[in-house]
Amino acid sequence: MLRLLRRRLLQGVPLILGVIIMNFLLIQAAPGSFLDVMSAESQVSDPAMLEQLRVTYGMDQPVWLQLLKYIWSVARLDFGFSYRQNMPVLAVIMASLPATLVLMLASLLIALLLGVTAGVVAAVKVNTIWDNLLSFLAVLFFAAPSFWLGIMLTVLFAVKLGWVPVGGMMSITASNQGVVATVLDVLHHLALPAMALGLFYAAVYARVMRAAMLEVLSLDFIRTARAKGLGRWRVVLAHGLRNALLPIVTLFGLQFGTVLGGSIVVETVFSWPGLGSVMLDSVSSRNYPVVLGVLVFSSVVVILVNIAVDLAYLRLDPRIRAR
Amino acid sequence: MPLSRRSILAGGSAAALVAGLPGFARAQATPKRGGTLVATWGGFEPQALFVPPGGGTSPFFTSTKPLERLLALDQQLNWQPLLAERVEAAGDFRSYTVHLRRGVTWHDGKNFTADDVVFSAMQYWKPLSVGVALNALTATKALDSHTVRFEFDRPVPEFFFRSVLAGQGGLVIPKHIYETGNIVTNPINNTPIGTGPWKYKEWVRGSHVEYVRNDNYWMNNQPYLDRLFIRWWRDPASRLAAFESNALDLGCFNPVPMPEVDRLVRSNRFVADSKGYESSAWCSTIEFNTRKAPFDKRVVRQALMHAIDRQLVVDTVFFKRGRPGLNPILSANKLFHTADVPKYDFNPAKAAQMLDAAGLRKGRNGRFSVNLLAAGWFEENGKIGQIVQQGLEDVDITVNLSVPDRPTSLKRIYTDYDYDIALSNYTAPIEAVPVISQYYVSDGIAKGVAFRNANGFHTPAMDDLVGRLTVETDPVKRTALAHEFGRQAATEVPFLPLVEFDSLTVARSDVRNISTGSNWMGEGWADLWLDR
Numbered sequence: 001m002l003r004l005l006r007r008r009l010l011q012g013v014p015l016i017l018g019v020i021i022m023n024f025l026l027i028q029a030a031p032g033s034f035l036d037v038m039s040a041e042s043q044v045s046d047p048a049m050l051e052q053l054r055v056t057y058g059m060d061q062p063v064w065l066q067l068l069k070y071i072w073s074v075a076r077l078d079f080g081f082s083y084r085q086n087m088p089v090l091a092v093i094m095a096s097l098p099a100t101l102v103l104m105l106a107s108l109l110i111a112l113l114l115g116v117t118a119g120v121v122a123a124v125k126v127n128t129i130w131d132n133l134l135s136f137l138a139v140l141f142f143a144a145p146s147f148w149l150g151i152m153l154t155v156l157f158a159v160k161l162g163w164v165p166v167g168g169m170m171s172i173t174a175s176n177q178g179v180v181a182t183v184l185d186v187l188h189h190l191a192l193p194a195m196a197l198g199l200f201y202a203a204v205y206a207r208v209m210r211a212a213m214l215e216v217l218s219l220d221f222i223r224t225a226r227a228k229g230l231g232r233w234r235v236v237l238a239h240g241l242r243n244a245l246l247p248i249v250t251l252f253g254l255q256f257g258t259v260l261g262g263s264i265v266v267e268t269v270f271s272w273p274g275l276g277s278v279m280l281d282s283v284s285s286r287n288y289p290v291v292l293g294v295l296v297f298s299s300v301v302v303i304l305v306n307i308a309v310d311l312a313y314l315r316l317d318p319r320i321r322a323r
Numbered sequence: 324m325p326l327s328r329r330s331i332l333a334g335g336s337a338a339a340l341v342a343g344l345p346g347f348a349r350a351q352a353t354p355k356r357g358g359t360l361v362a363t364w365g366g367f368e369p370q371a372l373f374v375p376p377g378g379g380t381s382p383f384f385t386s387t388k389p390l391e392r393l394l395a396l397d398q399q400l401n402w403q404p405l406l407a408e409r410v411e412a413a414g415d416f417r418s419y420t421v422h423l424r425r426g427v428t429w430h431d432g433k434n435f436t437a438d439d440v441v442f443s444a445m446q447y448w449k450p451l452s453v454g455v456a457l458n459a460l461t462a463t464k465a466l467d468s469h470t471v472r473f474e475f476d477r478p479v480p481e482f483f484f485r486s487v488l489a490g491q492g493g494l495v496i497p498k499h500i501y502e503t504g505n506i507v508t509n510p511i512n513n514t515p516i517g518t519g520p521w522k523y524k525e526w527v528r529g530s531h532v533e534y535v536r537n538d539n540y541w542m543n544n545q546p547y548l549d550r551l552f553i554r555w556w557r558d559p560a561s562r563l564a565a566f567e568s569n570a571l572d573l574g575c576f577n578p579v580p581m582p583e584v585d586r587l588v589r590s591n592r593f594v595a596d597s598k599g600y601e602s603s604a605w606c607s608t609i610e611f612n613t614r615k616a617p618f619d620k621r622v623v624r625q626a627l628m629h630a631i632d633r634q635l636v637v638d639t640v641f642f643k644r645g646r647p648g649l650n651p652i653l654s655a656n657k658l659f660h661t662a663d664v665p666k667y668d669f670n671p672a673k674a675a676q677m678l679d680a681a682g683l684r685k686g687r688n689g690r691f692s693v694n695l696l697a698a699g700w701f702e703e704n705g706k707i708g709q710i711v712q713q714g715l716e717d718v719d720i721t722v723n724l725s726v727p728d729r730p731t732s733l734k735r736i737y738t739d740y741d742y743d744i745a746l747s748n749y750t751a752p753i754e755a756v757p758v759i760s761q762y763y764v765s766d767g768i769a770k771g772v773a774f775r776n777a778n779g780f781h782t783p784a785m786d787d788l789v790g791r792l793t794v795e796t797d798p799v800k801r802t803a804l805a806h807e808f809g810r811q812a813a814t815e816v817p818f819l820p821l822v823e824f825d826s827l828t829v830a831r832s833d834v835r836n837i838s839t840g841s842n843w844m845g846e847g848w849a850d851l852w853l854d855r
Contacts, residue, residue: 032730040733040773041379047769084370086512095528151560159567166568167561172531172552173359268557273529277557281367286730 001314008310012303019299020074020292024067027288034084034286035059057083074296080289084282089293092278097297099169100274103197103267104259106190108252110198111205116241116248118202119209123217124236134206142203146262150196150269157192164191167271193270197262201255205248212244219243246316253309257302352835358853359550360834361531361570363562364844365577368555372526373512375496376451380576380844383491385553387845388534389430390496390517393421393440394489396602396841400658400753402485405847406435406495406518410485416478416796421488423469427541429497430516430523437465442498444473447506452492455757456483480796482658486754491845520546520849530554540849547852566593566829572853573830573837575844576600581642584827592832597644597825599838602753603845604655606648606820607636607707610736610745610762613817614779617683617691618743624816626677627744628667631714633821635669640706641824648820650809651759653751655823659805664813675718685719692721696742698732704746707821711746738771740779746821749774753841755805760789762818763808780817 035057039050054060058069073080079089122134141149158166165171170185177185216222217240225235260275267276275294282290369381373390377383393407402410406427411420427435444463459475466472473484487493495518500511514523518541521534531554536546554571556562563579565571566587579587587593609631611618618624633647646654650664683690693715697708705726712722727735735741751759761767764786767776788808795801813819828844830837833854840846 030730031727032732032734034730036730036733036738036771036773038376038378039771040729040737041374041377047772050771083508086371086508086510092528099529147558151558151564154561154564159564162568166564166570167556168530168554168570170530172527172533172554173361173550267529269561271530271554271556271558271561273527277368277529277555280557281370284729285370 001311004310004314005307008303008307012300012307015303016296016299017071020071020296021067023292023295024070024288025063027286027291028063030286032286033059034288037285038084070292079293079296082287082290084285084287084290089289092290093275093293093297096273096275096278099272100260100263100267100276102169102186102190103193103263103272103274104256106194107198107263107266108201108256108259110194111201112248112252114198114202115205116209116245118206120213120236120241122206122210123213124232126214131210135210138203138206140203141199142207144200145265146196146200147265147269149199150193150266153192153196154269165189167269169273193266193272196269197259197266200262201259204255205251208247208251209244212247213240216240216244242316246313249309249312249316253306256305257298260298260302352854354544354547354835354850354852355854356544356547356852358548358855359552360548360572360851360853361552361554362573362575363554363556363565363571363578364575365559365562365579367557368529371512372523372532373494373515375447375506375509375512377491383845384575385532386494386515387519388521388551388553388847389515389519389523390494391519391847392489392493392495393423394485394493395846396486396489396753398598398601398839398841398843400601400841402489406440407488410481410488412481412484416481417475419473419479419481419484420466421471421473423471424541425469427518428539429499429518430537431497431500433497433499435495435497435518436468437471439495439498440471441465442502443495444471447496447501448487448492451506452494453487453490454492455761456487456490456492478794478796480794480798480801482798482801483754483756483793486752490752490754491842520847521551542849545849546847547850551848551851563587566831573828573834575828576826578827578829581644584829587829594830594832594837596828596830596838599828599840599843600826601655601657602841603750603826604653604823605748605750605826606653606823607701607704608648608747608749608818609711609821610742610747610778610818611780611816612740612743612745612778614740615743617681620681621815622677622681623683625665625667626674626681626718627715627720628816628819629670629674629677630718630720631711631821632669636707636710636822637824640703640710641822644827645822645824648823649813651751651762651812651818651820652755652805652809653820653823656751656753656755658753659755659802659809661806661809663806664810666813667816669714671714671717678718689719689721692723694741694743695722695724695746696732696735696744697724697726697746698729698736698748699726700729700732701748703824704748707746711744711821733773737773737775737777740770740777745777755808756789756793760792760808763812763815764789776818778817780815782815785811785815 035054082089082092085092118134122131125131154166157163169189222235222240225239263274264276264279267274279294364384366381369385370378371382373386374382391405393405395403395405397403406424407421408424409422423437429435441463449457449460459477459479461476462474464472497516500516501509520537520540522537524533524535526532531552534551536549556565559580562574563583584595588595611624613619637643637645649662649666650660652659654660678690695708695712697704708724708726712724715722736745761775765781769775788811792804792808795804828838835852835854836850
């Protein structure tokens with residue numbers, strides 16, 4: 001297992017380097033620059049000052065030199081300085097990352113719980129009203145864009161029923177809350193955005209889980225287990241579920257990156273103070289250091305999650321360990 | 324019914340709406356102390372709470388609560404003292420003496436003095452925030468602890484000078500904090516210290532900034548509120564939901580989708596007001612690249628104006644909350660605007676005739692083709708682009724419409740001049756020089772510098788007119804020059820407002836003293852109170 005871990009970590013290094021180079025060049029190729037946006041926003045009217053800013057931000061240097069300098073600084077865990085936010089890029093990311101991680105994990109948890117449960121029930125109750133109903137809901141949530149779903153959930157649960165807040169991560173006007181009250185407050189705010197983001201993935205997991213379960217439940221070892229007199233749900237949960245989980249684990253690893261992308265949209269709708277708004281602002285203002293910093297950071301997170309998924313395979317399927 | 328400023332003031336059905344506004348029935352009510360207000364605006368979170376060179380509307384909104392200017396321009400366009408008690412012009416208008424308010428302290432307890440104003444003027448306003456408008460400033464001297472003299476190398480009109488002191492770039496910053504290091508990158512810009520009614524408490528990035536009452540504010544009893552939150556929602560529909568679920572009290576600059584405003588107001592829980600934007604009125608513009616044929620011909624530019632249905636833009640894109648533009652000095656500007664300028668009614672037949680007369684007859688592929696760029700920083704520009712495209716195609720012009728994002732639009736318009744016709748925007752203060760005038764003069768041409776003369780237009784007559792407008796110190800003569808400037812601009816048509824659109828403030832009906840200034844979003848809000 002350690003050998004696999006070492007090999008995967010080493011493979012991640014050129015991957016991250018590739019992410020840096022590709023994104024750096026793509027951003028440089030985009031028309032317009034951070035300086036164009038900054039001078040427009042600030043109504044900089046003096047060309048001499050514009051030139052001075054170009055030198056200050058190192059934009060007068062050739063692209064290859066800027067790239068080399070960036071790679072060298074990332075190697076020293078220095079992601080640069082965001083002149084737009086007037087703070088180090090790492091501080092910008094760290095200020096927003098926890099909120100995004102909370103949202104991602106909560107939505108993945110919802111997706112896994114609802115998706116796996118729905119998939120198992122649909123497979124066990126195949127071709128019944130339950131199967132049809134769950135399949136309909138899965139198609140509905142799969143087809144519904146998360147921003148639309150977010151607004152609909154807000155209108156129903158926040159505006160009409162008043163059960164949950166309309167946005168944000170915490171009640172901003174409350175002060176000096178205790179730890180428990182703060183956690184409950186965050187959970188209260190988290191419910192809608194996590195649902196809006198998680199229901200799409202729950203739909204995906206439900207479809208995959210249903211198919212995997214149907215396949216597993218038709219295999220010989222399940223028939224053997226039943227013949228040995230095991231109860232129905234014990235067969236399904238202890239023997240069927242564990243063997244049907246492998247595609248879900250694969251999907252989980254693959255989708256971690258896309259959940260990060262999806263969170264940008266959901267964060268916008270719910271005013272969730274995560275990396276989403278930072279990314280949107282940075283892309284539209286060509287704030288290269290922050291865009292690159294977030295991309296490198298998220299690449300690292302996705303690589304680490306996929307390594308964890310590989311390790312989970314070993315745990316779930318001894319045949320992979322044997323190979 | 325369209326909800327414009329005029330209809331709000333005149334319409335009988337809007338009486339209930341008006342009753343909730345300051346300056347009307349509630350004006351005599353005694354302000355109540357205390358309470359917390361959550362405000363937002365129709366845009367995004369700022370990059371920093373205070374961006375010294377400007378940084379756009381969002382940091383202007385957040386920085387003007389803790390930081391103050393010397394003067395303010397009220398809604399009736401009268402000057403009101405803030406940190407300056409009075410301003411006196413010398414006989415030759417080459418210097419001004421500013422008498423500062425005494426007993427004012429910065430939020431960290433230090434005294435506000437003339438040294439702060441001298442430092443702000445020479446180290447901050449002239450090189451960073453005000454720029455070319457202060458080119459003529461040669462020196463700023465502290466005559467005593469609370470008197471400052473500004474000296475210029477030419478006569479400076481009094482309204483112009485006061486506009487600088489009350490303008491977006493005129494915030495006074497503390498010398499003792501900014502005199503060491505770089506003003507632009509000073510970390511204090513994210514935790515600003517000023518003399519204003521609100522003290523910074525906390526900024527939760529991506530969510531909100533919290534200000535608390537400055538108990539030592541120089542104006543007795545103000546601010547009335549205890550706490551002020553400025554919170555951001557990127558999505559207008561989310562702001563609407565926040566209003567309806569009582570999570571939001573006030574939103575400036577079109578916070579909710581336009582079609583929803585009437586519904587909110589009809590509920591009697593909210594008011595909408597288009598006042599308070601007199602010195603920051605917005606318009607959508609059309610700009611012809613006069614470096615390229617056939618847009619170098621005035622008659623062609625005039626003909627194309629006849630081909631565009633600007634009322635259709637008002638009705639469909641802005642839901643009737645605006646009016647066709649006439650004059651680059653917008654109609655909200657009661658001091659310098661005139662409606663006595665050439666008008667270009669929607670008349671495609673006349674446009675076709677004028678183009679024929681200019682030798683641009685219809686050929687096998689139409690008359691000519693146009694590279695039409697609609698700047699993508701406002702969603703509305705793309706929709707306007709489609710209406711302009713339709714209008715031009717109806718007079719047999721081939722149109723290639725593109726709606727690039729903000730950085731690309733800026734580069735193509737102001738650096739590469741890569742357009743034939745550009746649809747853009749500007750916001751205009753009352754003072755027309757240099758913000759508006761620079762689009763029409765030769766020294767406004769500066770490649771790579773945004774929101775200046777990218778169209779390449781300049782004539783000796785216009786240069787001379789703007790030169791005289793810049794130095795004329797007689798208010799009556801200056802107003803006449805401003806009217807003449809509007810007429811010349813509307814005659815030459817290198818760059819004109821297509822549509823002036825209303826900006827709306829939406830607030831809960833128990834919020835008092837909204838829209839009291841001419842650029843209210845950027846004022847201190849010390850007098851804001853809640854009638855709860």
